[in-house]
Amino acid sequence: MDDEKKIEEVELREPILLYSDVIVCPVCGKKSLEVSSYLYTVDYFGRILMTRGICTNCGYKFRDVKLAEPTRPKKIIVYVQSEKQLRYLLVKSAYSYLAILEKGYEMIPGPASTGFITTVEGVLHRFQEALSIACSGADNEQCLQEKEWLKRAIDGLEKFTLVICDYEGASKVVGDDVEEEPLDDYCIGKKPEWLELPQT
Ligand SMILES: [Zn+2]
Numbered sequence: 186m187d188d189e190k191k192i193e194e195v196e197l198r199e200p201i202l203l204y205s206d207v208i209v210c211p212v213c214g215k216k217s218l219e220v221s222s223y224l225y226t227v228d229y230f231g232r233i234l235m236t237r238g239i240c241t242n243c244g245y246k247f248r249d250v251k252l253a254e255p256t257r258p259k260k261i262i263v264y265v266q267s268e269k270q271l272r273y274l275l276v277k278s279a280y281s282y283l284a285i286l287e288k289g290y291e292m293i294p295g296p297a298s299t300g301f302i303t304t305v306e307g308v309l310h311r312f313q314e315a316l317s318i319a320c321s322g323a324d325n326e327q328c329l330q331e332k333e334w335l336k337r338a339i340d341g342l343e344k345f346t347l348v349i350c351d352y353e354g355a356s357k358v359v360g361d362d363v364e365e366e367p368l369d370d371y372c373i374g375k376k377p378e379w380l381e382l383p384q385t
Pocket residue numbers: 210211212213214215217218240241242243244245
């Protein structure tokens with residue numbers, strides 16, 4: 186009995202290696218890209234597939250995170266009212282589009298995009314990092330205003346709408362007031378040309 190219990194715990198906590206291989210690197214063209222995929226079980230999400238690759242020749246790296254059992258393509262909407270929603274966990278797959286509607290902040294998927302698992306607050310920190318790079322050395326009025334807004338938002342003092350257009354059904358936000366709808370014209374309009382929707 187003890188052994189059985191132990192195995193169950195290990196399966197819940199430890200990632201399971203699904204796949205590991207050395208393939209041709211898209212950057213340098215040598216067969217030196219070490220790729221591995223792991224299955225994790227995470228509270229509230231269920232099973233998550235995490236894939237990492239690193240080229241031992243040129244140093245190219247990639248990482249992706251997505252739901253292991255994809256759902257239907259969907260639009261995910263979080264109305265952030267306070268700190269409560271900032272703590273919601275989210276998985277954003279590589280090819281999902283993410284935006285903060287009121288500010289026009291966007292994460293537009295590209296062929297080299299990576300997926301990640303974080304919180305709504307963690308998304309704000311990502312925009313903060315992007316802003317500090319975009320504004321480096323140029324602390325103009327708009328940069329200062331955006332920085333100030335992000336700081337207040339991280340402190341739970343701003344209300345805003347976070348939208349994810351999940352074209353593959355591989356993203357998720359966990360929270361009791363998270364809305365999910367079919368992809369609408371807004372999301373279709375944001376879909377990159379190169380990304381094909383799964384056949385339904
Ligand atoms: Zn390489």
